[in-house]
Amino acid sequence: MSTRCGFVALIGEPNAGKSTLLNAMVGAKVSIVTHKVQTTRARIRGVALEGESQIVFVDTPGLFRPRRRLDRAMVAAAWGGAADADIVVLLIEAHRGLTEGVKAILEALKERGSGQTVALAINKIDRVKSETLLALTKEMNEAYPFVETYLISAEKGYGVDDLREWLAGALPEGPWLYPEDQLSDLPMRMIAAEMTREKLTLRLHQELPYQLTVETENWEERKDGSARIDQVIYVARDGHKGIVLGKGGETIKAVSQAARAELEEFLDRKVHLFLQVKVRPNWLEEAERYSEMGLDFKDGNS
Numbered sequence: 019m020s021t022r023c024g025f026v027a028l029i030g031e032p033n034a035g036k037s038t039l040l041n042a043m044v045g046a047k048v049s050i051v052t053h054k055v056q057t058t059r060a061r062i063r064g065v066a067l068e069g070e071s072q073i074v075f076v077d078t079p080g081l082f083r084p085r086r087r088l089d090r091a092m093v094a095a096a097w098g099g100a101a102d103a104d105i106v107v108l109l110i111e112a113h114r115g116l117t118e119g120v121k122a123i124l125e126a127l128k129e130r131g132s133g134q135t136v137a138l139a140i141n142k143i144d145r146v147k148s149e150t151l152l153a154l155t156k157e158m159n160e161a162y163p164f165v166e167t168y169l170i171s172a173e174k175g176y177g178v179d180d181l182r183e184w185l186a187g188a189l190p191e192g193p194w195l196y197p198e199d200q201l202s203d204l205p206m207r208m209i210a211a212e213m214t215r216e217k218l219t220l221r222l223h224q225e226l227p228y229q230l231t232v233e234t235e236n237w238e239e240r241k242d243g244s245a246r247i248d249q250v251i252y253v254a255r256d257g258h259k260g261i262v263l264g265k266g267g268e269t270i271k272a273v274s275q276a277a278r279a280e281l282e283e284f285l286d287r288k289v290h291l292f293l294q295v296k297v298r299p300n301w302l303e304e305a306e307r308y309s310e311m312g313l314d315f316k317d318g319n320s
């Protein structure tokens with residue numbers, strides 16, 4: 019049987035239950051602790067395994083604030099990473115129904131056109147009567163052509179397995195992005211990479227090259243209790259390398275110090291952090307999709 023792998027963007031108003039659903043679908047084993055980082059890009063929230071499928075959940079921070087008018091530019095900006103997801107799941111609350119915020123999201127989905135697979139998950143069904151659910155399902159499907167509708171309770175676990183199984187089967191065929199043996203320390207590797215990326219963002223502000231990713235290449239636990247972490251900062255062009263390094267290497271040095279300090283605090287032990295900057299000129303074609311997601315794309319995994 020061939021493997022499947024792809025990205026799923028969970029969207030919805032604040033409080034819809036995205037985190038709860040994610041935890042229910044991913045489980046503790048490979049769920050990723052979210053680290054408060056201000057980036058506009060979508061980030062990996064977790065990876066779920068279901069049969070032969072690997073479901074990579076992405077997050078779109080700051081997406082779709084309710085009660086705020088969405089103009090075209092905002093919609094475009096907000097979509098960022100979600101636009102590249104294979105499947106979008108809109109999560110709404112059963113007892114609140116089709117709110118203004120949800121309407122704004124539907125408008126944004128329509129703006130995107132019909133190229134994307136969008137499913138609906140009506141959450142918190144434990145809070146309403148079944149007649150309400152039937153009416154809401156109808157109303158929602160009249161408002162937007164969802165490919166599927168799931169009635170779930172993320173908290174109680176109702177319908178969650180069905181949704182995950184459907185997602186697993188609906189993703190495109192392809193190799194797994196993360197080999198199984200890498201999954202256990204994936205969260206830590208990604209958090210560490212996020213920390214370095216955050217320091218780069220703080221340091222470079224607007225100068226930050228658009229196409230930039232940080233990958234944790236190696237993680238070694240040392241006998242003395244410290245950790246050696248090797249990371250590569252990939253940029254798309256030679257000119258970007260200089261920006262990241264800074265004059266006399268001062269930018270990269272400051273970034274490295276700040277990231278190491280944070281890692282040491284987070285891990286509660288000594289850390290040796292080694293940063294390298296590399297140019298990956300043709301990565302736009304090979305990894306645009308992955309880099310957009312803030313993924314640690316590795317050559318050869320595609």
Ligand SMILES: Nc1nc2c(ncn2[C@@H]2O[C@H](COP(=O)(O)OP(=O)(O)OP(=O)(O)O)[C@@H](O)[C@H]2O)c(=O)[nH]1
Pocket residue numbers: 030031032033034035036037038039141142143144145170171172173174
């Ligand atoms: N009754 C009920 N409550 C739920 C259910 N799922 C989530 N909740 C509750 O809804 C609240 C919001 O859940 P979160 O998972 O934090 O929502 P979120 O969408 O991640 O919220 P933001 O991070 O603000 O975007 C929490 O208090 C959950 O316990 C459900 O199925 N039933």
